Amino acid sequence: MFQYVLRRLLVAVPMLLGAMSIVFLAMRILPGDPCVAMMGDQATTAALADCTKNLGLHRPLAVQYVDYLWRSVQFDFGKSFRQGYPVSEYIARMFPHTFVLVVASAVVAALVGIPIGIVSALKRRNPLVDYPLRIIALLGLSMPVFWLGILLLIVFSLHLNLFPLIGGGDLDGVLAMIRSGEVFSQPRDFLAGVGDVLHHLTLPALALGFTLAATVSRLSRSAMLEVISQDYIRTARAKGQRERLVVYKHALRNMMVPLLTIIGIFIAIALTGTVLTETVFTRPGLGKMLVDAIGARDYPLAQGAITVFTMIIIFVNLVVDMLYAVVDPRITYR
Amino acid sequence: MAVVRRADPVDLPIGGVAEEARGATRARLRRWLPIGIGLLMAAAMVVVAAAAPLIAPLSPSAQFSDSVLKGPGAVERHLLGTDEFGRDILSRIIWGARVSLEVGLASVIFGFVLGVPLGILAGVRGGRVETLIMRCADMLMAFPTLLLALIIVTALGGSLVNEILAIGVALTPNFVRLARSLALTIREQDYILAARALGSGQLRVMARHVFPNALYALVVVGTLYIATAIRTEAGLSFLGLGIPPPTPSWGNILSEGRQYIKCCPWITTFSGLAIMVAVLAFNLVGDALRDLLDPRLKGE
Numbered sequence: 001m002f003q004y005v006l007r008r009l010l011v012a013v014p015m016l017l018g019a020m021s022i023v024f025l026a027m028r029i030l031p032g033d034p035c036v037a038m039m040g041d042q043a044t045t046a047a048l049a050d051c052t053k054n055l056g057l058h059r060p061l062a063v064q065y066v067d068y069l070w071r072s073v074q075f076d077f078g079k080s081f082r083q084g085y086p087v088s089e090y091i092a093r094m095f096p097h098t099f100v101l102v103v104a105s106a107v108v109a110a111l112v113g114i115p116i117g118i119v120s121a122l123k124r125r126n127p128l129v130d131y132p133l134r135i136i137a138l139l140g141l142s143m144p145v146f147w148l149g150i151l152l153l154i155v156f157s158l159h160l161n162l163f164p165l166i167g168g169g170d171l172d173g174v175l176a177m178i179r180s181g182e183v184f185s186q187p188r189d190f191l192a193g194v195g196d197v198l199h200h201l202t203l204p205a206l207a208l209g210f211t212l213a214a215t216v217s218r219l220s221r222s223a224m225l226e227v228i229s230q231d232y233i234r235t236a237r238a239k240g241q242r243e244r245l246v247v248y249k250h251a252l253r254n255m256m257v258p259l260l261t262i263i264g265i266f267i268a269i270a271l272t273g274t275v276l277t278e279t280v281f282t283r284p285g286l287g288k289m290l291v292d293a294i295g296a297r298d299y300p301l302a303q304g305a306i307t308v309f310t311m312i313i314i315f316v317n318l319v320v321d322m323l324y325a326v327v328d329p330r331i332t333y334r
Numbered sequence: 335m336a337v338v339r340r341a342d343p344v345d346l347p348i349g350g351v352a353e354e355a356r357g358a359t360r361a362r363l364r365r366w367l368p369i370g371i372g373l374l375m376a377a378a379m380v381v382v383a384a385a386a387p388l389i390a391p392l393s394p395s396a397q398f399s400d401s402v403l404k405g406p407g408a409v410e411r412h413l414l415g416t417d418e419f420g421r422d423i424l425s426r427i428i429w430g431a432r433v434s435l436e437v438g439l440a441s442v443i444f445g446f447v448l449g450v451p452l453g454i455l456a457g458v459r460g461g462r463v464e465t466l467i468m469r470c471a472d473m474l475m476a477f478p479t480l481l482l483a484l485i486i487v488t489a490l491g492g493s494l495v496n497e498i499l500a501i502g503v504a505l506t507p508n509f510v511r512l513a514r515s516l517a518l519t520i521r522e523q524d525y526i527l528a529a530r531a532l533g534s535g536q537l538r539v540m541a542r543h544v545f546p547n548a549l550y551a552l553v554v555v556g557t558l559y560i561a562t563a564i565r566t567e568a569g570l571s572f573l574g575l576g577i578p579p580p581t582p583s584w585g586n587i588l589s590e591g592r593q594y595i596k597c598c599p600w601i602t603t604f605s606g607l608a609i610m611v612a613v614l615a616f617n618l619v620g621d622a623l624r625d626l627l628d629p630r631l632k633g634e
Contacts (some may be wrong), residue, residue, distance in 0.1 A: 018473030142614035147606030
């Protein structure tokens with residue numbers, strides 16, 4: 001077990017280094033001077049030289065690379081070119097917004113996707129049940145999250161006026177109340193703040209959650225199909241156990257390992273989804289920050305956001321791989 | 335004396351055969367219907383894209399100042415309405431199909447041409463070559479497709495070629511992994527041993543034996559990646575990083591229409607619908623082909 005974890009860690013480190021190198025190369029080596037891109041063709045030579053020095057681009061590439069790696073490990077991504085303050089601070093402010101969106105959409109995706117997948121697998125010989133469920137999954141898979149988001153906004157925000165059109169609610173205020181302990185002294189204000197955050201969160205979570213539910217349902221369907229074809233399920237049925245018990249007691253438990261894989265895949269897709277979802281709903285978050293940074297040609301901010309995205313994905317996959325060994329002791333590192 | 339009851343000897347076989355035939359027809363229908371629908375939709379998209387100059391009622395960039403932001407059917411010549419510049423939405427969606435299909439097909443071909451030889455090389459050669467290729471693929475796979483495409487497009491700038499390049503590179507590691515796993519199975523087959531015994535070199539084995547035997551599975555999965563590529567292109571264009579306006583692409587039509595969702599929801603509705611139908615078509619074909627030809631690929 002320890003050896004497995006250690007080896008998995010050893011594989012993750014070069015992978016992270018490689019992924020960070022790709023980010024670095026994309027931002028530095030590919031055509032175009034970042035300063036010209038940021039300041040435009042009209043910028044004076046002195047201003048360009050100043051910008052080059054500020055970004056540290058006057059140094060040899062190898063030095064810049066090592067510096068970037070070293071500072072990234074310490075979560076120091078430099079200063080935002082447009083905003084002027086440290087990128088890591090900006091990321092720290094945006095991260096909770098993206099985190100709550102990912103968690104809320106995960107809840108939606110799990111509540112919708114897993115039951116659909118399981119029922120679709122168990123009733124696969126009943127086309128009246130299996131077909132509609134598979135079609136729903138296929139539609140969810142084909143529907144771009146930004147389009148679904150816009151449709152939800154048109155119906156629920158513009159026509160029914162049930163949810164806000166933009167923004168993410170006062171999450172910063174809620175977090176500040178938790179940190180300062182005001183959550184106990186002013187519980188009403190706190191609950192009002194939470195309610196406001198949830199109000200702003202509902203539509204984005206539904207949009208992202210539904211498109212993710214399609215992937216989750218397909219993965220849980222194939223996981224369930226694999227589990228129910230196992231010998232122990234046949235044995236349980238041969239013993240005369242009721243079908244419901246066979247499913248709950250034997251099949252669902254053994255779906256744990258495939259479901260863990262779903263979590264790993266899910267986080268990667270969800271994080272990508274936040275880029276589009278936050279843009280559609282004009283919500284603060286890492287995804288919108290990345291798009292805005294690219295639009296404003298704020299390279300330090302964009303580089304920081306992409307690096308953090310990559311770190312999260314590699315970290316989640318690492319944790320999932322480790323959980324495999326905990327859930328199923330038969331799994332060893334090959 | 336025991337009474338033996340006999341079932342009607344005529345009824346049973348006929349009923350059984352009829353039931354069996356019905357069952358077989360149902361099974362055939364179940365197998366071929368999704369492919370049929372998917373192929374029909376995909377073929378319709380190809381025809382629309384290829385014949386855009388002939389079937390588009392108006393020029394996609396022609397601006398009609400007297401018909402700005404008109405709804406579907408409000409003005410006779412604009413069946414699906416107009417945008418903020420008075421451009422015909424239907425014509426822009428028809429021309430947008432070209433961009434989506436070009437990017438979808440070209441980026442998958444790019445990923446295929448780059449990834450499959452590397453994957454086969456890794457699978458057949460093994461050792462350090464395999465480790466090197468697979469670790470590079472793993473690094474690229476740390477980025478979700480849209481994110482990697484976004485990084486590359488940011489660095490190169492938004493244009494048709496750059497989008498193809500970005501999505502193609504983002505899809506490459508998927509082809510590398512699949513080609514490698516197929517090559518690992520194929521290299522153990524007797525006919526590979528026979529080819530080697532006959533003096534075939536590694537390159538010949540890869541090109542003449544491994545590649546043809548892996549081809550159909552790769553093509554099936556490639557069909558699914560066309561759907562991914564179309565969706566990614568739409569996402570990039572929606573974020574303003576794809577093909578710049580006024581060239582119409584479904585993503586940028588949707589993005590431009592976002593500002594007018596309150597008064598004119600048809601702009602976003604129809605362009606989004608076009609994206610969904612296109613992605614659905616290739617998902618249907620890819621899914622059905624995969625289930626039909628190779629159940630082993632169900633997890634891919």
